[in-house]
Amino acid sequence: MTTPALEPAYVAVDWGTSSFRLWLIGRDGSVIAERRSGDGMTTAARTGFAEVLNAHLAAVSAPADLPVLICGMAGAKQGWIEAGYLDTPAALADIPAAAVRIPGVAADIRILPGLAQRDAVTPDVMRGEETQLLGAANALGTGDHLVCMPGTHSKWVRLSGGRVTGFSTFMTGELFEAIARNTILSHAIAEAGAISGENAAFRAAVARMVETPALATSQLFSVRAGSLIAGLSPDDAKARLSGTLIGLEIAGALSLVADGTPVALVVSGGLGALYEAALAAAGLAPTLIDADTAVRNGLAAGAKALWSL
Amino acid sequence: MTTPALEPAYVAVDWGTSSFRLWLIGRDGSVIAERRSGDGMTTAARTGFAEVLNAHLAAVSAPADLPVLICGMAGAKQGWIEAGYLDTPAALADIPAAAVRIPGVAADIRILPGLAQRDAVTPDVMRGEETQLLGAANALGTGDHLVCMPGTHSKWVRLSGGRVTGFSTFMTGELFEAIARNTILSHAIAEAGAISGENAAFRAAVARMVETPALATSQLFSVRAGSLIAGLSPDDAKARLSGTLIGLEIAGALSLVADGTPVALVVSGGLGALYEAALAAAGLAPTLIDADTAVRNGLAAGAKALWSL
Numbered sequence: 001m002t003t004p005a006l007e008p009a010y011v012a013v014d015w016g017t018s019s020f021r022l023w024l025i026g027r028d029g030s031v032i033a034e035r036r037s038g039d040g041m042t043t044a045a046r047t048g049f050a051e052v053l054n055a056h057l058a059a060v061s062a063p064a065d066l067p068v069l070i071c072g073m074a075g076a077k078q079g080w081i082e083a084g085y086l087d088t089p090a091a092l093a094d095i096p097a098a099a100v101r102i103p104g105v106a107a108d109i110r111i112l113p114g115l116a117q118r119d120a121v122t123p124d125v126m127r128g129e130e131t132q133l134l135g136a137a138n139a140l141g142t143g144d145h146l147v148c149m150p151g152t153h154s155k156w157v158r159l160s161g162g163r164v165t166g167f168s169t170f171m172t173g174e175l176f177e178a179i180a181r182n183t184i185l186s187h188a189i190a191e192a193g194a195i196s197g198e199n200a201a202f203r204a205a206v207a208r209m210v211e212t213p214a215l216a217t218s219q220l221f222s223v224r225a226g227s228l229i230a231g232l233s234p235d236d237a238k239a240r241l242s243g244t245l246i247g248l249e250i251a252g253a254l255s256l257v258a259d260g261t262p263v264a265l266v267v268s269g270g271l272g273a274l275y276e277a278a279l280a281a282a283g284l285a286p287t288l289i290d291a292d293t294a295v296r297n298g299l300a301a302g303a304k305a306l307w308s309l
Numbered sequence: 310m311t312t313p314a315l316e317p318a319y320v321a322v323d324w325g326t327s328s329f330r331l332w333l334i335g336r337d338g339s340v341i342a343e344r345r346s347g348d349g350m351t352t353a354a355r356t357g358f359a360e361v362l363n364a365h366l367a368a369v370s371a372p373a374d375l376p377v378l379i380c381g382m383a384g385a386k387q388g389w390i391e392a393g394y395l396d397t398p399a400a401l402a403d404i405p406a407a408a409v410r411i412p413g414v415a416a417d418i419r420i421l422p423g424l425a426q427r428d429a430v431t432p433d434v435m436r437g438e439e440t441q442l443l444g445a446a447n448a449l450g451t452g453d454h455l456v457c458m459p460g461t462h463s464k465w466v467r468l469s470g471g472r473v474t475g476f477s478t479f480m481t482g483e484l485f486e487a488i489a490r491n492t493i494l495s496h497a498i499a500e501a502g503a504i505s506g507e508n509a510a511f512r513a514a515v516a517r518m519v520e521t522p523a524l525a526t527s528q529l530f531s532v533r534a535g536s537l538i539a540g541l542s543p544d545d546a547k548a549r550l551s552g553t554l555i556g557l558e559i560a561g562a563l564s565l566v567a568d569g570t571p572v573a574l575v576v577s578g579g580l581g582a583l584y585e586a587a588l589a590a591a592g593l594a595p596t597l598i599d600a601d602t603a604v605r606n607g608l609a610a611g612a613k614a615l616w617s618l
Contacts, residue, residue, distance in 0.1 A: 119539075120539060121517070123531050124530065124531065125537055153493075169530040172526060175526060177491075178492050179487060181491070184483065213523035214561040214563075216557060217479040217480045217484060225433045229434060248525060255523045
C-alpha cells in the first residue's frame with residue numbers, strides 16, 4: 001500500500017543532447033524512482049521521442065495521466081517540439097509559463113524554453129541550464145551573481161535579483177576534445193591519464209590565462225614545444241591544454257562583471273573538482289551547487305508554477 | 310652553350326612538412342630552374358630523403374658535385390638528419406655555421422638548424438622560418454621589429470639588431486581546421502566560400518579580439534549562436550571564426566612588444582591579403598615581405614657564408 005507522500009505527483013525529465021534522466025516525484029517532492037540512459041536528443045530523434053519517454057515511464061510504473069515536465073534539448077529545433085526561447089534580460093520565474101505543450105497526446109507533457117541573447121555582437125543560446133538556474137535561485141538568494149556551469153559548452157551567467165541579465169557560452173569542453181584529438185598536440189598527450197586539479201601545470205596554465213589571455217593559442221603550442229624541448233610529461237601536457245582553455249574561459253567571464261561579484265559553481269561529477277581548482281588558481285572561492293539537484297529543483301519549481309504541484 | 314652567369318653554383322631547398330621546393334641557383338644568384346612538389350618530410354620519411362632529392366636534382370640536370378643547402382623540417386628529428394636548434398637569443402648571422410652535413414655522400418649537402426626558446430613557461434621552436442628571417446634581414450634593416458609569419462603555426466618573432474630575442478607560435482591555422490571540421494561550428498560554415506579580408510564580419514571579429522582577447526572561446530560559440538538566432542550567413546560565420554583566431558594571435562603578439570614597434574608581414578599567397586586586412590583592422594600597417602623570396606634569400610645568405618657562393 002502506497003503512503004500518500006509517495007503517491008506520484010509528476011515526472012521530471014532532463015533531456016540533453018546525449019543523455020536522458022527521468023525522476024518520478026511524489027506529492028511531498030521526494031524522488032520515488034529515477035532513470036538514467038543514453039537516449040538523448042540525438043538517439044530519440046531517430047527512435048521517436050514519445051517512444052523513448054513511454055518506455056521509461058513504463059519502467060517506473062508511472063500512472064498514464066501523470067503530468068511530465070521536460071527541460072533541455074528535447075525542446076530544440078531538432079528535438080521533439082521546438083520550445084523556443086525567452087529573451088534576455090529574463091526573469092527566471094517567467095520560465096515555467098513559457099513551456100510548450102506536446103499536442104495530440106492525452107497526458108500534459110510540457111517542455112521548458114531555453115534562453116536567447118539576441119545581440120548582433122554576442123548572440124548566445126542555452127537550453128537546459130536555465131532550469132538549473134531556476135533550481136539554484138533559492139540557494140543563491142537575490143543580489144548579483146556570476147554563475148559558472150561547466151561542460152562541453154560552458155555557460156557563465158550574470159544574474160541580478162533573480163533575472164538573467166546576460167550570459168556567455170565558452171566552447172571549452174568541445175575545444176578540448178577537438179584539439180586533443182585532431183591537432184599536433186595529440187602526440188604530446190597521447191599517453192596521459194585523467195587530469196587532476198592538483199596538477200601544478202594545470203594551475204599554472206589557468207593563472208597565466210587569467211593574467212595574459214591574449215596568449216592562449218601560443219600557450220597551446222607550448223604544449224607541443226614543451227614536449228619537444230622542455231621534457232613536459234604527457235600528464236602535464238594534458239593538464240596545460242585543459243588549464244589553458246579553462247583559464248581563458250574564467251578570464252573572459254570575469255571581464256564581464258564588476259570585481260568582487262560573488263561566483264557560484266553549478267556542476268556535478270569529476271568536472272566539479274577540476275573547475276574548483278581552476279577557480280582557486282584564479283583567486284576565486286565559489287559557492288558550490290550540485291547541478292543534478294539544481295535541475296531537479298528547477299523542474300520542481302516549474303511543476304509547482306504550472307500545476308500547483 | 311651556358312654563359313658563365315648561368316653556370317650552376319648551388320642548390321637551395323625549402324623542405325617543409327608537406328611541401329618541397331628546390332631552386333638551382335647560378336653564379337650570379339639568378340634562378341636557373343625551380344621545382345615544387347608535395348614531397349614534404351612526411352612523404353620523404355617513407356620514400357627516402359636522398360631518393361627524393363636526387364630525383365629533383367636529376368630533373369633540373371644539376372651537376373653531381375653541386376653543394377645543396379636545405380632548410381625546414383628535413384632537419385627535424387623525424388627528418389633526414391636532425392639539424393638541432395640554435396637557442397634564443399640568437400643572431401641570424403650565426404645560423405649558417407650551425408648547418409649539419411649529411412654524412413656518407415660525396416656532395417656537400419647541409420641542413421640549416423631551427424631556433425629553440427628553452428624556457429619552462431614559453432618553450433617554443435621553429436624550423437624553416439629562421440631562414441626566411443635571415444633572408445628578410447636586409448629588407449628590415451637594424452633596430453627592433455615584430456615579424457609576423459602566418460601559417461598553420463603562425464610565428465611572431467621579436468628581432469633586435471639582427472638577433473632573435475624571442476618568438477611565439479600561435480596555432481591559428483591548425484586550430485581553424487580542427488574547429489571548422491570537428492566542432493558544432495562545422496554546421497554554421499558548411500556552405501561558406503573562401504574568406505575575404507574585405508568581409509566586415511572578419512574585420513569586426515579581429516577588432517573585438519584585439520580589444521577583449523579573453524572572450525575568444527565565447528566569440529567562437531557566437532558563430533554557432535549567430536547562425537541559430539541572428540541570421541549569420543555561412544560566409545560571415547566562417548569569417549568570424551577566422552577573424553577570431555587571427556585577431557587573438559595579433560593581440561597576443563602585440564602584448565609582448567613595446568607600443569609602436571614596427572611590424573613586418575612575411576607571407577606568400579592568399580593568406581597575405583587576409584593577414585594584411587587583419588593587421589589593418591588592428592590598426593597596424595606592416596612592411597610586406599614575400600616569404601618565397603625571403604627563404605631563397607636566406608638560403609643564398611647561407612650559401613655565401615658557407616661556401617663563399
